Amino acid sequence: MSEPNQAKVQVAVRIRPLLDKFGEAFSIKSAKKATDDTVCLTHPVDDSPNSGKQYPYSFNYIFDEDDSQSDLYESVKDLVDSTLDGHNTTIFTYGQTGSGKTHTVLGKVTEKDGHVIIGDQTGLYMRVLNDLLLYKAANSTRSHVVITLSILEIHKEVIKDLLRGGKVLELQRNRYGDDAVPGLKMMEVSTLHECYEVFQIGNSHRSVAPTLMNDASSRSHAVFMIDILQQEKTPDHSPLPPNAEEIYASDFSTEEISEEAVPVKRSRLCLVDLAGSERLKKSGAEGQTLKETQAINASLACLGNVVNALYEGKTFVGYRDSKLTMLLKCSFERANAKVMLITNISPIQESFQESMGSLRFADRIMSLRAKQVFMMDADSEQDYLDSLKTHAELCADLRLAMATYDLKLHGGHRLRRLKNKDGQFSQATVSQLMEEHKKLTEAVQQKKLNQLVSRILSQRSLVDAKAERFTDLQGWQLKVQEQTLLLQAAENEQQAFTGELDAKKHEYKAVHKLTKNLEKIIEELKEVVAEAKKEQLKVEEVANAKQANMLSEESVFASAGELPRDMRPPTPPLQAEPPAQPATTDVPPDRKSVG
Secondary structure, eight states: OOOTTOOSEEEEEEEOOOOGGGTOTTOOBOEEEEETTEEEEEOOSSSSTTTTOEEEEEOSEEEOTTSOHHHHHHTTHHHHHHHHTTOEEEEEEEOBTTSSHHHHHTBOOEEETTEEEOOTTBOHHHHHHHHHHHHHHHTTTTEEEEEEEEEEEEETTEEEEGGGTSEEEOOEEOTTSOEEOTTOOOEEEOSHHHHHHHHHHHHHTSOEEOOSSOTTEEOSEEEEEEEEEEEEOOTTOOSOOOOHHHHHHGGGOOSOOOOOSSOEEEEEEEEEEOOOBOOHHHHOOOTHHHHHHHHHHHHHHHHHHHHHHHHHTOSOOOGGGSHHHHHHHHHHHOTTEEEEEEEEEOOBGGGHHHHHHHHHHHHHHHHOOOOOOSOOSHHHHHHHHHHHHHHHHHHHHHHHHHHHHHHHHHHHHHHHHHOOTTSOOOHHHHHHHHHHHHHHHHHHHHHHHHHHHHHHHHHHHHHHHHHHHOOSHHHHHHHHHHHHHHHHHHHHHHHHHHHHHHHTHHHHHHHHHHHHHHHHHHHHHHHHHHHHHHHHHHHHHHHHHHHHHHHHHHHHHHHHTOOOGGGSOOOOOOOOOOOOOOOOOOOOTTOOOOO
């Protein structure tokens, strides 16, 4: 595996051999390999003051016609190991048209009896895939290793998916703030033969055209993406292998990503075959080829402007000036990204000016400094980011709990004040309290969301500002020490926060108890309201029944012509008669009855 301190930016120069098909067999060479890390460019002999002057340049690697494709690949192996460690790596070739860029990336592939053979002329693409497949086979018992291939081209500022027959796609900003291509077809491969078939599909749709400098000149920038997903297997051989298309499609989704029980390590290796810069007088381009040449030169000029801005330490870098620089932005600025530039030059003196321009561009790339954060290892960096996320979630939960506690504490006093003389709540009071509680809950949640968004934006701007400030190695080392102290301070703060959280546990229990009491009061209020409604319905039923009886009596007496009993005048009370006297006969007092 690669060393943690391996340089983020590496530069190699490759001098192609003289080609008989271009009549270069007896041409004078102006570019030569001086040492393994130095190339010397000689000015053509003419009447200028610089006639015969030599220009030495030093880079990480120098290759010439005596070095094979295998020798070149040895300088790339460390980047392959870095990719397997979780880094995003980019290898791109740069140079004038006809300098051997496509041969470096693709080369020639030999196929025999259905098997692909890695030969002397095989380029970087198939060699990288061969090593990745060997790694997959060696780790098949311990982990899932999923390898997918994607191929796109940028032709006149239009992005095309070469595995979908040249379907036009658009750049889109994903959830991580990077410009990427949603909907790009990803084909999973398991054998070298499948890789070669995918390569043939993509290469068959690539835009090429003959010019005076190259009989098969690439008229577009081609990007060969190799995505690698790694997931450890559990003793019961679960989970299932990760789905690459679903995982990368989630980068453009607004839904929250569910965390996997077993994490998936994602990395990407890009091989970028840049179209060559060319002079119209030398290439003889006309018509459609002329327009393609102008588009190629314009995008390469934007790439040069970006590199110059990074080299000079400018605060503004024009990544959005072209589709090419938008795609390559994360290669230059992401903390876990590594880049290797392979500059191809022609050895003949007729190409001195083009070779000088290519070497100057490579020298600017060589002078760029890694914009690293203090975490060099990708796994350690992810652990640190996860700890920051956990810390922020705990702080948010604590603030919400304290707000809820305050609401319940002061809300109880208010509830007692709102009771009537009978100690009951009216229906309007209950509705008002519930509505206020709902609004307050929504306000607390919105405030929590706003604070989280503000914190993310401030942290991102802080990281960007710090990354731009430290561009040289010495400043980077000082930044490592500073960030280490900040990490220790953050750990101390987290420990203090943990102690404070433990101290607040009993308060949280009190809040929970008050919440239960409030819920009980609300249930009692609901029962009181229900009983009041039942009593009201009974009273209404009795009144309605009494009124109905009165109406029926009035109708009966009205039909009989009499007044209802309750409307008659009162009957006077009867007076008592005197008792009856016995009957007597008037007899003279002097006469007596004779018996």
